[in-house]
Amino acid sequence: MAKILVVDDDPDFVNLTRRILQQKGYEVITASNGQQALAVMRKEKPDLVLLDIMMSYVLEGLDVSREMAEDAELKNIPVIMVTVLTGARTQVEKISGEYVTADEWINKPIDPDDLLNRIEKALSKK
Amino acid sequence: MARLAMLIDTSLCVACRGCQVACKQWNDRQGWLYSRTRNRGSYENPPDLSPQTWTRIRFIEHEGPDGFRWLFLKEGCMHCGNPACVAVCPTGALKQHPLGFVTFERELCNGCGYCTQFCPFHIPRLEILNPLTGAAKSSKCTFCQDRVTNGLLPACVKTCPAKALDFGNRDEMIAKGQARVEALKARGYTQANLYGVDQVGGLGRLYVLIAPPEAYGLPAKPQYPALASLWQKVVQPLGEAAFGATLLGLLGVFLFVRRKIRMEEVR
Amino acid sequence: MSVQLKGRAEAITIQWIPKYTTLERLGHWLHVATFIPLALTGMVLYFPFLQPLAQGSAGMTFRLIHRVAAVIFGLLPIIYFIFQPRRFLMHIREFLPAKEDIGWLKAVPAYYLLGKHEAMPPQGRFNAGEKLNGLVMIITWVIFGLTGVPMWFGKGVIPPEVFRWLVVFHDLAMIAAVCMFLIHLYLAVAHPLMWGALVSMRFGVISAEYAAEHHAKWYYGPKRAMEIWEARKREAAQKGGH
Numbered sequence: 001m002a003k004i005l006v007v008d009d010d011p012d013f014v015n016l017t018r019r020i021l022q023q024k025g026y027e028v029i030t031a032s033n034g035q036q037a038l039a040v041m042r043k044e045k046p047d048l049v050l051l052d053i054m055m056s057y058v059l060e061g062l063d064v065s066r067e068m069a070e071d072a073e074l075k076n077i078p079v080i081m082v083t084v085l086t087g088a089r090t091q092v093e094k095i096s097g098e099y100v101t102a103d104e105w106i107n108k109p110i111d112p113d114d115l116l117n118r119i120e121k122a123l124s125k126k
Numbered sequence: 127m128a129r130l131a132m133l134i135d136t137s138l139c140v141a142c143r144g145c146q147v148a149c150k151q152w153n154d155r156q157g158w159l160y161s162r163t164r165n166r167g168s169y170e171n172p173p174d175l176s177p178q179t180w181t182r183i184r185f186i187e188h189e190g191p192d193g194f195r196w197l198f199l200k201e202g203c204m205h206c207g208n209p210a211c212v213a214v215c216p217t218g219a220l221k222q223h224p225l226g227f228v229t230f231e232r233e234l235c236n237g238c239g240y241c242t243q244f245c246p247f248h249i250p251r252l253e254i255l256n257p258l259t260g261a262a263k264s265s266k267c268t269f270c271q272d273r274v275t276n277g278l279l280p281a282c283v284k285t286c287p288a289k290a291l292d293f294g295n296r297d298e299m300i301a302k303g304q305a306r307v308e309a310l311k312a313r314g315y316t317q318a319n320l321y322g323v324d325q326v327g328g329l330g331r332l333y334v335l336i337a338p339p340e341a342y343g344l345p346a347k348p349q350y351p352a353l354a355s356l357w358q359k360v361v362q363p364l365g366e367a368a369f370g371a372t373l374l375g376l377l378g379v380f381l382f383v384r385r386k387i388r389m390e391e392v393r
Numbered sequence: 394m395s396v397q398l399k400g401r402a403e404a405i406t407i408q409w410i411p412k413y414t415t416l417e418r419l420g421h422w423l424h425v426a427t428f429i430p431l432a433l434t435g436m437v438l439y440f441p442f443l444q445p446l447a448q449g450s451a452g453m454t455f456r457l458i459h460r461v462a463a464v465i466f467g468l469l470p471i472i473y474f475i476f477q478p479r480r481f482l483m484h485i486r487e488f489l490p491a492k493e494d495i496g497w498l499k500a501v502p503a504y505y506l507l508g509k510h511e512a513m514p515p516q517g518r519f520n521a522g523e524k525l526n527g528l529v530m531i532i533t534w535v536i537f538g539l540t541g542v543p544m545w546f547g548k549g550v551i552p553p554e555v556f557r558w559l560v561v562f563h564d565l566a567m568i569a570a571v572c573m574f575l576i577h578l579y580l581a582v583a584h585p586l587m588w589g590a591l592v593s594m595r596f597g598v599i600s601a602e603y604a605a606e607h608h609a610k611w612y613y614g615p616k617r618a619m620e621i622w623e624a625r626k627r628e629a630a631q632k633g634g635h
Contacts, residue, residue, distance in 0.1 A: 128533065234448040236447055238438060244557060259453070293535060372576065379505070380584070
């Protein structure tokens with residue numbers, strides 16, 4: 001089954017999501033900030049990245065997805081952006097010239113079934 | 127009005143403790159309920175000053191150049207010329223009377239206890255009225271100011287059978303004490319000294335001692351606590367200045383800024 | 394979220410970023426609710442002109458209020474630590490001084506007095522002033538506890554010579570904390586540039602625009618925030634002013 005990288009600085013979110021995904025049979029690796037996430041991605045080549053937007057700074061997730069888009073090895077990995085920020089998508093669209101939007105956006109608190117459906121959708125599109 | 131003082135000639139004291147009893151009787155003090163008489167290996171009773179015990183005779187076993195003897199010391203508020211307790215009292219319950227002694231108005235006291243901590247002689251005692259709420263009152267010898275201001279002697283002085291206590295004009299008491307010290311020295315009590323002439327602004331309680339003050343448990347060089355000065359004369363005015371400066375500064379900033387900056391526009 | 398502001402024809406949209414949890418906000422306001430009575434009842438013993446209030450049973454009542462408030466004041470950070478230890482530690486870390494604080498200090502007159510936005514280098518989640526406030530409050534909390542508890546229970550137990558020092562330090566901490574409180578109160582409530590701060594402490598969220606402006610390092614990240622600031626300084630220099 002597919003390997004999913006969960007990136008979030010909140011250990012409770014990571015643990016909860018890991019349990020949800022592992023129950024479905026996914027292999028789960030984790031990172032807790034942007035730099036760590038990129039390093040793990042380059043090493044492990046996950047099939048999908050679940051990326052929190054707001055970690056050590058508010059737009060860190062977007063910087064990560066931008067770097068992924070500029071990296072030949074990483075640009076094809078689908079990204080699901082996770083956010084608590086209201087209107088995060090609109091914020092991004094306003095400065096959209098520079099940032100790459102993610103394949104999917106999902107809001108916290110997440111609904112496990114919703115999450116699993118979106119993951120399936122993103123993986124099947126590859 | 128000249129300053130009054132008490133002269134305590136410890137060489138004449140026989141430790142009958144009539145003064146303790148007279149003080150309690152005049153000032154309506156009780157036997158202190160926590161000091162049920164117990165043999166502690168000493169004749170001292172009660173074991174310490176307390177809200178109910180404003181004066182007390184200390185029995186000190188002393189080994190001096192002329193052999194072993196008992197020293198007796200009548201302890202109580204020293205009525206300092208420069209009283210630290212008055213300086214730190216936040217309610218004005220402790221005041222310095224024009225006649226020189228330190229008065230105490232019980233109704234004004236709020237039980238903070240600062241006086242008990244800043245007295246160089248550790249005299250005032252706090253009477254806890256309610257341990258839960260912290261309600262308390264301070265307590266100490268008043269020099270029988272109600273008697274003294276009406277032409278009477280303090281109760282202890284009046285009752286002393288050995289005539290070890292005297293009370294009157296301070297300069298006269300000093301002269302009398304110094305004469306007694308000279309007489310004692312002439313009789314061979316080479317360590318005789320008069321305690322209280324100059325310490326802490328001059329004490330209202332003068333002691334003729336036949337051994338050095340330390341032998342009696344008295345501080346040889348009692349000081350107005352430096353921290354009391356630091357606290358009252360430096361820290362407090364500093365605080366007032368700091369608050370004033372901050373408030374004025376903020377007002378100034380506000381008035382200046384009002385004209386220069388509009389509320390940020392939310393785009 | 395759309396709001397209609399006074400004097401504007403069309404509604405504007407504010408995007409919110411979460412900043413403070415409910416426990417943090419509750420803790421802050423309870424802190425205020427205990428700090429003020431503590432300061433006022435303490436001042437009754439401090440200012441000579443308040444002496445009549447310090448006397449007799451009025452004085453005893455104030456002392457009692459001081460103690461009750463002190464217990465709650467003392468417990469609040471402990472409760473915060475027990476229930477949200479990660480955020481507690483994160484907060485402590487965020488209060489620690491960093492390089493950009495020097496830049497903040499230098500830019501204060503230009504920014505706070507003259508409103509020159511481009512003078513202020515990008516700040517993290519807390520700017521140097523907010524850090525100063527946080528650190529002063531934390532340090533004085535510790536001093537108040539270490540001095541106040543022995544002052545309450547230690548009479549007759551600890552040596553008077555030690556007690557005298559406790560009173561002095563309790564007072565010094567009070568002066569620092571109250572001055573800090575006054576400045577904090579002014580900036581939160583009265584200063585025109587700081588409107589977002591009070592909203593964030595009441596509702597837990599901060600406007601994205603406000604964060605991007607006042608806490609650019611926290612919003613964009615250190616690298617990008619610096620780039621934006623350099624560009625803005627160049628722009629302002631070209632235009633010759635704000």
